[in-house]
Amino acid sequence: MASIDIESVRKSYGPFPVLHGVDLTIRDGEFIVLVGPSGCGKSTLLRMIAGLEEVTSGEIRISGNRVNDLAPKDRDIAMVFQSYALYPHMSVADNMSYSLRLRKTAKEKIASAVGSAATKLGLDPLLERRPKALSGGQRQRVAMGRAIVRQPKAFLFDEPLSNLDARLREQMRAEIKKLHADLKATSIYVTHDQIEAMTLADRIVAMHGGVVQQVGTPLELYDTPANLFVAGFIGSPGMNFLEGRYVVTGEGAGIRLSDGTVVPVARRTGIGPDAAVTLGIRPEHVVISDSGMLEAGVELVEPTGFGIILHLSLHGLPFKIFTLDREALSAGPKVRVDFPQKHLHVFDEKGNRVD
């Protein structure tokens, strides 16, 4: 087990920068999820930690030792690939034992390591099979097994579940979480799926455009997103945003929307009156009420079974509500909505959160 330090790490492909200086400290045994849209640099960062990509500048340390120039094989990390990358000409057992055989581990030790990993992952009856005779979920398990047999310093996961169907993904997600609770191994997990990020992570690193946007526990990111990107990326359905201007009223403050309505908010510091701001509220926090201060047109009602998503048009802009109240099924054509103050997020012109 090990801590991983990433210090001012940059990456460019020729003249094209992909990572603009990443600083991150991953504690021993921590489960870190790198999340962001395609092209945000999360996979590149992971591959740099693995040693599959060169570091343009900056430093990566595993257990305090600089690894920038170490070959992947000398970093003692294991990685689960999105494509699983199983060796097709080897049986499941051989796939799992390959790393140990390369290290010339004693036969009995290999057998017991493979055996216990197989039992942990329910692979016992499949050990003699070739990868092509396995289902997607089983292949995924073998890829996990290959990673855990040799008890590396850290586990790297590169979107390991994105090739599975939804049900299997949910199941494997839970298994990965259990496995981590069991092994307590330092893990870095890359995904673009914010649900995976929320459910698995001890801490989430939200990335966008090669820059770390926010690092924090899942609920920190959910409850106090640092900027518009994080606010919009975390949570599904995504946060609603409304443009307005910050106004100071008698006791408090408010956001004046384009139609003149003033949505009361708590006083903010670091922002002047009349500054352009973006108001954010999550769909599940919007309250439908006959006495609501804003009126919106109902465009679409989506029952998910668990709850209902209302697609509204507010001042001509799309706006969503998520509610568990089945009465919403018969809502429309107009509803009135209220925004509880404690659930409002305010972002300044640059998109940064103001409190």
Add this chain to the structure above:
Amino acid sequence: MRSGKLLLTGAHRLAILVYVVFALFPLFWLLKVSVTPNDLLYSEGVRMWPSRTTFEHFQFVIAHSAFPTFFKNSLIVSGATAVVVTILASLSGYALSRFTFRAKYWIVALMLITQMFPLVMLVAPIFKMLSPLGLTNSLTGLVIVYSAFNVPFATFLMQSFFDGIPKDLEEAAMIDGATQFVAFRQIILPLTLPGIAATLGFVFTAAWSELLFALMLISGNDAATFPVGLLTFVSKFSVDFGQMMAAGVLALIPACLFFLLIQRYLVQGLTAGAVKG
């Protein structure tokens, strides 16, 4: 509708049959002439099969001609060329497929250029080069020349096979603890067996039937390969067709055996199950 489809299938099969007959007929004729006794060769007219067959041509070719030497020489030259080319082409094909390096573009261009010349143009310069090195009239010389001419194409062939193998596999191996070379040898190479088999087969047959350079670089029977040797059955006043055809039939055997051996790898999709699917 149904009968129309049936007719179409029938026509399709017939076309294939015609093609196969057309392609195999020369081989059949080779066999036919090789078992026809000399006295019947010109006296029976054109017949599909002689009224009497004999193996005397085969006996003569094996026991009394220099054919076994030619055969052995051809086997050595073709086998060695195939192995040398395949090894070089695997390495260079892998490099072209996986690495980016300076001058890669120019190396590829140069290799393409070598394929553009009619070989006849190169006979004289090559002879000039090999002669002072003592490589004319030697099997080694032939292996070198054949290898040089086959490596570029074989490299492109191997590269296309490597391109078809996901990069994740060797990355996984390198994280598992392999060096790039070990990953190449233990993970990638076994998966390119179809490619290796195709390259071996292609180069072997190319070298096996090569006449031009063999004829120009080799004089005398000791180092002659079988295509050159076949010409010894042509004498000043006559052509001994029976023996020539018998030699031809014998010469087909190794090529057939070779393809029989490698066909398993040619058809097999070894990478199945490597990545998602």
